[in-house]
Amino acid sequence: MKALKHLNKYFYKYRYRLIVGIIITIIAKIFALFTPRLIGASINVISEKFSGTISQEDFESQLITNIIYLIGAAIIAGLFTFLMRQTIINVSRYIEFDLKNEVYKHYQVLSLSFYKSNRTGDLMNRISEDVGKVRMYAGPAIMYTINTVTLFTVALTQMISTAPKLTMYTMLPLPILSFIIYKLSRLINHRSKIVQESLSGLSSYTQEQFSGISVIKSYTIEPSVNNEFEILSSENRQKQIDLAKVQAFFFPLMILLIGVSNLLVIFIGGKQYIDGEIESIGTIAEFIIYVNMLTWPVATVGWVTSIVQQAEASQKRINEFLEQEPEIKNTVDEATAIEGRIEFNNVSFTYPDTNITALKNVSFQLEAGEKLAILGMTGAGKSTILDLIGRLYDTQEGEIKVDDKLITNINLFNLRESIGYVPQDAFLFSDSIKNNIMFGKEDATEEEVIEAAKNARVHKNIIGFKNGYNTILGERGITLSGGQKQRVSIARAIIKSPDILLLDDCLSAVDTETEEKILKNLERISHNKTTIIVSHRISSAKNADKIIVLDEGRIIQSGTHQTLKKTEGYYRDLYLKQRSEKEM
Numbered sequence: 001m002k003a004l005k006h007l008n009k010y011f012y013k014y015r016y017r018l019i020v021g022i023i024i025t026i027i028a029k030i031f032a033l034f035t036p037r038l039i040g041a042s043i044n045v046i047s048e049k050f051s052g053t054i055s056q057e058d059f060e061s062q063l064i065t066n067i068i069y070l071i072g073a074a075i076i077a078g079l080f081t082f083l084m085r086q087t088i089i090n091v092s093r094y095i096e097f098d099l100k101n102e103v104y105k106h107y108q109v110l111s112l113s114f115y116k117s118n119r120t121g122d123l124m125n126r127i128s129e130d131v132g133k134v135r136m137y138a139g140p141a142i143m144y145t146i147n148t149v150t151l152f153t154v155a156l157t158q159m160i161s162t163a164p165k166l167t168m169y170t171m172l173p174l175p176i177l178s179f180i181i182y183k184l185s186r187l188i189n190h191r192s193k194i195v196q197e198s199l200s201g202l203s204s205y206t207q208e209q210f211s212g213i214s215v216i217k218s219y220t221i222e223p224s225v226n227n228e229f230e231i232l233s234s235e236n237r238q239k240q241i242d243l244a245k246v247q248a249f250f251f252p253l254m255i256l257l258i259g260v261s262n263l264l265v266i267f268i269g270g271k272q273y274i275d276g277e278i279e280s281i282g283t284i285a286e287f288i289i290y291v292n293m294l295t296w297p298v299a300t301v302g303w304v305t306s307i308v309q310q311a312e313a314s315q316k317r318i319n320e321f322l323e324q325e326p327e328i329k330n331t332v333d334e335a336t337a338i339e340g341r342i343e344f345n346n347v348s349f350t351y352p353d354t355n356i357t358a359l360k361n362v363s364f365q366l367e368a369g370e371k372l373a374i375l376g377m378t379g380a381g382k383s384t385i386l387d388l389i390g391r392l393y394d395t396q397e398g399e400i401k402v403d404d405k406l407i408t409n410i411n412l413f414n415l416r417e418s419i420g421y422v423p424q425d426a427f428l429f430s431d432s433i434k435n436n437i438m439f440g441k442e443d444a445t446e447e448e449v450i451e452a453a454k455n456a457r458v459h460k461n462i463i464g465f466k467n468g469y470n471t472i473l474g475e476r477g478i479t480l481s482g483g484q485k486q487r488v489s490i491a492r493a494i495i496k497s498p499d500i501l502l503l504d505d506c507l508s509a510v511d512t513e514t515e516e517k518i519l520k521n522l523e524r525i526s527h528n529k530t531t532i533i534v535s536h537r538i539s540s541a542k543n544a545d546k547i548i549v550l551d552e553g554r555i556i557q558s559g560t561h562q563t564l565k566k567t568e569g570y571y572r573d574l575y576l577k578q579r580s581e582k583e584m
């Protein structure tokens with residue numbers, strides 16, 4: 001129960017609703033327990049009528065009174081049972097909502113390395129399945145516990161006061177029932193988990209196949225994909241059958257044990273009535289109803305125990321993530337104004353999860369408003385430099401300064417706000433094109449969106465779509481070409497009007513003519529903004545104030561286009577190669 005202590009703050013938050021819920025549950029159960037008493041009394045009236053001890057008039061009036069009370073008690077019990085679910089179960093839904101938000105909010109502050117070291121499926125499971133299991137503790141488990149305690153206290157008091165010996169015999173099978181249900185619930189939960197895992201394996205498989213459907217079709221591997229699906233699906237079928245087998249035991253077992261208890265009541269109660277140990281025949285009817293009423297609550301003891309155990313395990317998994325501290329933290333509360341001077345001094349960086357050293361002793365300076373181009377082979381460390389400027393990771397060696405301040409001494413939010421970043425893989429959300437661009441500036445006007453799209457040379461493409469800027473992208477919308485995606489992504493960064501613009505090979509899918517036009521526009525809009533452009537093309541680098549060439553994490557060349565094109569090395573080779581390609 002240690003992990004579940006985390007929920008206490010939520011129980012406190014909803015304490016009034018909970019208290020009302022508990023009171024309502026108690027009232028509902030007390031009224032439900034009028035039924036056996038009244039039925040017992042009614043049978044006694046009938047028996048007295050047969051033995052001739054009461055008159056026809058008394059018989060009728062007593063029977064009618066009992067029936068009216070019975071209906072009244074049933075209505076009140078029903079109403080309060082409805083209210084009981086409306087309060088306690090609702091509280092569990094509120095707690096589920098709060099916990100989900102807490103986990104999601106925490107995910108947002110965790111650093112990129114957290115996402116690298118944990119699978120997306122795991123993140124999703126903890127926020128959906130695990131939170132769902134915890135909810136079962138916060139709602140149904142509490143409700144059924146109060147239910148059982150109230151029913152037992154009231155019913156046992158009534159039963160003992162009526163027939164103590166009969167009470168003892170009728171209660172005998174109930175702990176056995178509770179224990180068996182507990183064992184069965186654990187087995188059901190265990191098998192449900194196996195089914196769940198197999199289902200998520202099946203859906204991950206199908207999801208991936210659907211995403212890669214064009215590859216599957218072009219390689220004509222549909223038969224083997226179908227085969228694989230059939231194997232996974234038949235494994236799942238077997239697991240479902242195994243689960244259904246244990247589930248099938250649940251109700252017959254309950255019916256069997258209720259039957260045994262009823263038999264005991266009739267047998268022992270009957271014997272006691274004949275021996276004169278109990279006064280009336282109505283007591284037997286009363287006890288039969290008690291037994292039936294108590295069986296389910298007794299069964300829930302076992303069920304609730306397994307719910308609590310599962311919730312404890314789930315909350316433990318949730319806490320594991322909640323206790324993770326973000327590696328990148330903002331340590332500066334006051335706002336920092338950013339101008340855009342960037343300096344790297346002997347920066348080395350190794351990715352913690354892969355131990356790959358991406359940068360080795362990298363040094364360069366960039367004045368505010370200057371343009372830097374970074375070139376180099378793939379995997380040379382170009383993107384890593386941009387990630388470090390946005391503090392997606394912190395350096396282990398050397399220093400990075402922005403405006404002559406160590407990057408760690410700058411307000412993290414101001415730093416990121418001042419950056420317009422266009423990633424290598426343009427990521428667009430399943431939303432309208434307009435909203436995807438406005439992601440860079442939430443309060444942007446329509447004119448600003450159009451202006452940004454024009455500067456990114458994508459406006460004409462957008463107005464060519466039937467719904468223009470309201471065209472929905474993604475799974476339920478249209479798919480943009482690689483170059484269109486890159487340009488929407490550039491528009492998103494431009495609209496932000498950032499002090500520092502980081503462009504990570506974001507023109508690779510654009511033809512050279514459009515590239516030139518975009519670069520011209522960028523030059524105009526970002527003339528006073530620090531710009532770093534990562535590229536494999538000389539055309540993107542040639543107008544930069546500074547150019548550096550990286551190889552395996554080291555700077556192997558630096559200078560301007562004019563100096564580097566005359567110097568033996570990577571830049572000149574690339575220049576000559578791309579020039580001759582253009583001439584061809």
Ligand SMILES: Nc1ncnc2c1ncn2[C@@H]1O[C@H](COP(=O)(O)OP(=O)(O)OP(=O)(O)O)[C@@H](O)[C@H]1O
Binds near residue numbers: 356381385505
């Ligand atoms: N998130 C990461 N976790 C672990 N290793 C990484 C990560 N990102 C990059 N690397 C590794 O760091 C090295 C540098 O990668 P980086 O993406 O900076 O290269 P790049 O020069 O931008 O390459 P490209 O031109 O192909 O984009 C590579 O060896 C890469 O495998």
